[in-house]
């Protein structure tokens with residue numbers, strides 16, 4: 212039986228949800244074509260029993276654990292060289308990683324070391340039963356078409372997948388629960404790169420990918436000062452601030468807030484889009500939200516085609532009204 216390898220994303224001591232989404236998809240693919248699903252964990256300490264159990268019940272047949280102190284934080288060279296060594300040893304047919312900042316950084320390097328192709332930022336995966344070719348679907352030409360890409364002549368087939376694209380398994384997988392320790396030799400962790408500083412996302416603030424409530428601003432806010440009601444509202448309801456690319460490009464907020472094709476894909480319970488037109492590239496990142504509220508001055512704005520509730524009017528006025536009525540609710 213051939214192998215599918217998922218590269219786990221660690222955030223501190225936690226295994227990030229994107230890993231479980233990939234494991235869920237891997238199990239789905241293995242129904243069509245039998246695959247042993249392995250998950251690679253690079254860590255500076257052994258995985259705790261709870262984390263290991265959650266990976267097994269999340270869909271992994273096997274955990275390949277590589278422990279070294281250089282894996283305390285993401286570092287390109289040790290990651291890439293160790294992963295290449297693991298892939299050479301286990302010879303999987305398929306390697307999947309989340310299209311997070313680190314996944315998007317090490318996967319091209321890994322593909323180059325392994326002399327194979329990489330399909331980045333996939334939003335769909337399927338497999339051909341006969342050939343084992345992975346059908347890797349991703350938006351192309353500015354999000355206007357969906358391209359399905361195959362890698363028939365090289366192995367492994369490698370893809371990064373946007374977090375929140377797939378779902379984790381709902382029922383626990385009955386795993387063989389095999390744990391393999393991979394020896395990390397010093398040559399694999401040598402690096403010229405030094406970590407100078409690490410800046411976590413603002414204290415208490417979740418990244419847009421993990422947020423349950425997102426209030427996103429667009430160019431309809433007109434000036435950076437008008438972001439204030441968005442931040443105020445978001446604080447009141449424990450939400451996270453998101454953004455269209457135009458306001459990220461205008462430097463009103465950092466890229467970590469950008470939602471869309473060249474930003475993050477999000478899956479919150481509520482997404483409030485204030486002054487956002489609804490360009491295809493923005494929609495690509497937020498149409499997976501459970502409930503969408505759109506605020507726009509133009510009643511024909513494309514964003515309303517995707518909204519569960521549409522409010523026609525000035526975004527700043529409506530956001531301020533919303534904040535005021537929430538404040539008075541809280542005071543009552």
Ligand SMILES: Cc1cc2nc3c(=O)[nH]c(=O)nc-3n(C[C@H](O)[C@H](O)[C@H](O)COP(=O)(O)OP(=O)(O)OC[C@H]3O[C@@H](n4cnc5c(N)ncnc54)[C@H](O)[C@@H]3O)c2cc1C
Nearest residue numbers: 429430431455456471472473474486487488492493508526
């Ligand atoms: C390859 C590629 C990748 C891209 N990736 C992304 C991406 O990841 N994310 C992304 O967002 N975009 C992305 N874009 C850009 C995208 O095409 C749009 O340009 C962008 O989403 C528009 O941002 P916006 O809606 O904030 O601004 P605009 O298009 O300028 O729209 C502003 C909206 O605000 C409304 N408005 C104006 N005044 C008010 C007011 N007072 N109150 C309420 N509403 C008002 C207007 O009616 C309008 O609908 C990408 C483009 C390309 C080519």
